Amino acid sequence: MRGIRRWMLTGTVVLALGGVALAGVKAGSVITVRVMSAKVMSGPKFIGATAGTVSRGDQLTVKEVKGDWYRVEGAATGWIHKTNIVDGKVALSSKPGGGGAGASRDEVELAGRGFTPQIEGAYRDQNPTLDFGHVDAIEQVTFDPGELEAFVREGGLAGGGQ
């Protein structure tokens, strides 16, 4: 294909499906944060006290596995849920697929194909009246799981998400 700098892909990254079972994660494994930002919890549950925050691309060492939760050390120390990470050391930039021409091979294979910041940019050029400022702001807002714990306790809820 003329004009395209290709990465000749012979396959795909197993990690490309976030729903894939991370059977290989065990104590000693290194995992990489895939979501933009994730709370590292004091215990293996979604709602409760937080021990820190990690960002996309942060690489963490697993010290213990408990169901779908991993006790990790690295940018923060505590528990992180499997849906927030990919297995292995993967070089990911903070903006999904945002590595551009300097993107690592990992970034391209995991996140840099299909709909990327470049394609969003071209779409925005084609639709200049669309205001992405709303979603830019909305996606910056997140809740403190510690405050949610009080909400759950007050309401007599199970909280779920263990």
Place this chain on the structure above:
Amino acid sequence: MSRRGGAVAVALVAAAALAGGGACKATLTPGGLYDLAKGIKDAKKELTPENEYYLGRAVGTKILANADYRYEDEDGWQSGRLSSTTAYVNAVGNVVAFAAMGAPRDGDRPSPLAGWHFVILDDESINAFAAPGGYVFVTSGAIHQARSEDELAAILAHEVAHVVRGHAIGSIQKSRMSGVMKQFLDSSVELDPEVEAQMASVFGGSIDDIVDGALVKGYSKDTEFEADRVGLAIMVAAGYDPQAFVSYLRTLASHQDTGSGGFYATHPKASERIAKLEALVAKQAPVRVPAIRVERFEAAVSELP
């Protein structure tokens, strides 16, 4: 978090530093999901969370650009200090979403890359819909029809179920993906302008398919019934009363003869949904609903226009 506390503290996600390059151990398999010979046949299975993130941003933008859907608390979203009503709806939504993520089913989508966001649309019609990537929209009209936090949780759980089951992505016409298959797979970096424009058109078409599916055409009955079934399981896992799902649908059924557009145009008859749900609800243990859940719901909703 308490609704009495007024504005609820929210944390702004700090911009993350670039991870940079470096050594990598990504596992490659021959063939795999993106098989050049076969092409993308099922967007639900093969679009990555990163692809979904960009689709969700654009779908959300198009919905919010619709003049009919002015949204509540724009200042709060912009400043990161939500009004008590928006914060309350997001608290219920996040409790429900965490319950979904804590008990995933085969084929569930993973965590949205930018988290879950529950946006109230200032519209008296009864409607709720979800975009890929964790954006859930619910009209003030739909909230006003609810009588308790548990009924609100039922609305949001149904929408969270749509997201985790990838229903919106399923609205993308298969021909779009097959038509751009090769470009999609090769679109690593430095696309030439012609291909970039073609990809942007596919992106735009996919967004239109999703918006059309959510707002106009609706999903198939089976898809809606799945969202009910999964949504019920999610709200039960969160500790909400499953009876509230049926009681909310009964309220909607009472308006079925006079209701039109919005929810009524895009969902199966509420009576059909009730018939399918009642047997499932009967299997659930009874839930005692503390008065505080009704009280804090009424306090939050009283501030909605």
